[in-house]
Amino acid sequence: DAGVIQSPRHEVTEMGQEVTLRCKPISGHNSLFWYRQTMMRGLELLIYFNNNVPIDDSGMPEDRFSAKMPNASFSTLKIQPSEPRDSAVYFCASSFQLAAELFFGEGSRLTVL
Amino acid sequence: AQSVTQLGSHVSVSEGALVLLRCNYSSSVPPYLFWYVQYPNQGLQLLLKYTSAATLVKGINGFEAEFKKSETSFHLTKPSAHMSDAAEYFCAVSTSGANNLFFGTGTRLTVIP
Numbered sequence: 001d002a003g004v005i006q007s008p009r010h011e012v013t014e015m016g017q018e019v020t021l022r023c024k025p026i027s028g029h030n031s032l033f034w035y036r037q038t039m040m041r042g043l044e045l046l047i048y049f050n051n052n053v054p055i056d057d058s059g060m061p062e063d064r065f066s067a068k069m070p071n072a073s074f075s076t077l078k079i080q081p082s083e084p085r086d087s088a089v090y091f092c093a094s095s096f097q098l099a100a101e102l103f104f105g106e107g108s109r110l111t112v113l
Numbered sequence: 114a115q116s117v118t119q120l121g122s123h124v125s126v127s128e129g130a131l132v133l134l135r136c137n138y139s140s141s142v143p144p145y146l147f148w149y150v151q152y153p154n155q156g157l158q159l160l161l162k163y164t165s166a167a168t169l170v171k172g173i174n175g176f177e178a179e180f181k182k183s184e185t186s187f188h189l190t191k192p193s194a195h196m197s198d199a200a201e202y203f204c205a206v207s208t209s210g211a212n213n214l215f216f217g218t219g220t221r222l223t224v225i226p
Contacts, residue, residue: 031211031212033211042216042217042218042219043157043203043216043219045214048212050212055212056212091157093156093211097210099210099211100145100162100207100210101147101159101162101211102157102211102214103159104156104157104158105156106154106155106156107155107156
C-alpha cells in the first residue's frame with residue numbers, strides 16, 4: 001500500500017522565493033496534518049484539515065505560510081516569501097477520523113539560503 | 114493541557130543490552146500514549162500505543178511499554194538492543210485524537226557494537 005507521499009524531498013532556495021510543498025495522504029484517510037521539525041523546536045503542528053477543511057491553523061508561524069487542501073488526495077503548504085529561519089523538515093501526516101495513529105510521509109527538507 | 118517529558122536526549126547501549134527510554138506524561142484526563150520511531154531521513158512510524166486497555170503494550174520490533182498511572186510514566190523497553198534499533202524515539206500524548214497529539218523532544222538511541 002502506498003503511504004503518505006511528499007514532494008519534493010529536498011528543496012534549496014534563496015531568501016524571498018516562493019516554496020510549495022506537496023502531500024498526497026493515504027487513500028481513505030480524511031485527516032491531514034502538516035508538521036515542522038527543527039533541532040531547536042522539535043516537532044510542531046502547523047495546521048490540520050478534516051474532510052478537506054482547515055480546522056486549526058494556530059500553529060502556522062505567520063502570514064507567509066498558507067496551506068490548502070483542494071481535494072481528499074492532495075494538499076499544499078506554501079511559504080511566500082521564504083526566509084532562512086524557515087529552513088526545516090516539513091512533514092505531512094494523515095489519519096482516519098482524527099485517530100491519533102498518524103502515518104507520516106518521509107518529509108521535505110527545506111533549506112533557504 | 115497535556116504534555117510529555119522524555120528524560121535523556123541521548124541514550125547509548127551496547128548491542129544485546131537492555132534498552133530503556135523514559136517518558137513521563139502530564140494530563141488532567143486519562144491519556145492515550147504513543148511511542149513513535151524516526152529512522153534517519155524518514156518520517157515517524159508508530160511503534161506502539163496505549164488506549165486504556167492492557168497496561169503493558171507490545172509493539173513492533175520487540176519493543177514494549179508499560180503504562181503506570183501512579184508514576185505518570187510510559188517507559189519504552191526492549192530486552193536486547195539490535196544495531197537496527199538506532200534511531201530517534203518520540204513519546205506522545207493525546208486526550209482525544211490526532212488534533213491534540215503532543216510530542217516529546219525525542220531521545221536519540223545509539224547502539225554500540
